[in-house]
Amino acid sequence: MTGPNDRIDEFELDALFEEARGESPTPSDDLVARIVQDAAQMQPKPASSEGHEPTGVFRQFLAAIGGWPALGGLATAAITGVYIGVAQPGLVGVTAAELEDLDYVSTEIWPSDDLFFEEG
Amino acid sequence: MALDQSAQLSDDALLMLYANGDPGAASELTARLAPRLLPFCNRMLQDLAEAEDVVQESMLRLWKMAPDWVPGAAKPSTWLFRVASNLCTDRLRKRRGVGLEEIAEPADDRPGAEAQLIQAERLSALDAALQTLPERQRQAVVLRHIEGMSNPEIGEILEISVEAVESLTARGKRALAAALAGRKEELGL
Incomplete structure (x- = not known):
């Protein structure tokens, strides 16, 4: 049986808690190393280090049409279109119906008013 | 960084x-x-x-x-x-x-316990007394009085209301005082 003088009061208990607070263990270097190692293993990779090549509009376009060979074909077609537009060879403007009525067709690869060879 | x-x-x-x-x-x-x-x-x-x-x-x-x-x-x-x-x-x-x-093991029956116990023995007695508390009381008392957390924060950790935290810590402290009663002189308090 404990008497009134044997009881621990609130202040004495608080003093014990205070003492306990000051005597807490600190993480060892080994524990810290283990935690940081876990963190490195679990860390999501930054977006810039995932091995993606930079994607510009041109690169997307190139991929969409099928790469460099397709771009070569497209360039040839474009240049041909420009030439036809500028030079207007004789057959341009002749419809299929007109061709059916003709026995032969005479045309010039280079138009008579040749824009490319005239000077001035 | x-x-x-x-x-x-x-x-x-x-x-x-x-x-x-x-x-x-x-x-x-x-x-x-x-x-x-x-x-x-x-x-x-x-x-x-x-x-x-x-x-x-x-x-x-x-x-x-x-x-x-x-x-x-x-x-x-x-x-x-x-x-x-x-x-x-x-x-x-x-x-x-x-x-x-x-x-x-609690250190309360160690032979040669004297009036002036060293600090380690006193803390050992506190830990032994803490072990006698029910788990939730012990968690609440340690978080409140040793880790110095607020009641709302403890409530979040233990997923209980602030009132329940207050009740747990109050009962825990009473139980600790009872567990350590009679050892006041021995503990140097």
């Missing part, structure tokens, strides 16, 4: 940095959180090696959860204490199946 810069960031911000691949954020978070978590786990388990395992496991769960972390929803430290608290409870329950005799 430079250490002096990361030291000024909140735990929340560091966790976001970690999730975005910052290489220094994890070290800073570990330096802040592990020293707070370890004493709590050690006091609950009375076994430093086990306490270290629980701290490592809790931090691992934090790293796993980082990509899904919602900033401002809860403090990472509160979340971490909740995880650690549950892990300690799991380990204590497993121990109960093994037998109470394997839990650290």
Whole structure:
């Protein structure tokens, strides 16, 4: 049986808690190393280090049409279109119906008013 | 990121940095959180090696959860204490199946106990008295009076109301005083 003088009061208990607070263990270097190692293993990779090549509009376009060979074909077609537009060879403007009525067709690869060879 | 810069960031911000691949954020978070978590786990388990395992496991769960972390929803430290608290409870329950005799022995019957006990013995008596409390009381008392947390924060960790925390800590302190009663002189109080 404990008497009134044997009881621990609130202040004495608080003093014990205070003492306990000051005597807490600190993480060892080994524990810290283990935690940081876990963190490195679990860390999501930054977006810039995932091995993606930079994607510009041109690169997307190139991929969409099928790469460099397709771009070569497209360039040839474009240049041909420009030439036809500028030079207007004789057959341009002749419809299929007109061709059916003709026995032969005479045309010039280079138009008579040749824009490319005239000077001035 | 430079250490002096990361030291000024909140735990929340560091966790976001970690999730975005910052290489220094994890070290800073570990330096802040592990020293707070370890004493709590050690006091609950009375076994430093086990306490270290629980701290490592809790931090691992934090790293796993980082990509899904919602900033401002809860403090990472509160979340971490909740995880650690549950892990300690799991380990204590497993121990109960093994037998109470394997839990650290109280130092109250040590031969030659004198009026002027050294500090280590006094703290050992406190730990032994803490072990006599029910788990929830012990967690609440340790978090409130040794870790110095607020009642609302403890409520979040233990997932109970502030009133329930107050009740647990009050009953815990009464039980501790009762457990230590009669040893006042022996403990040098």
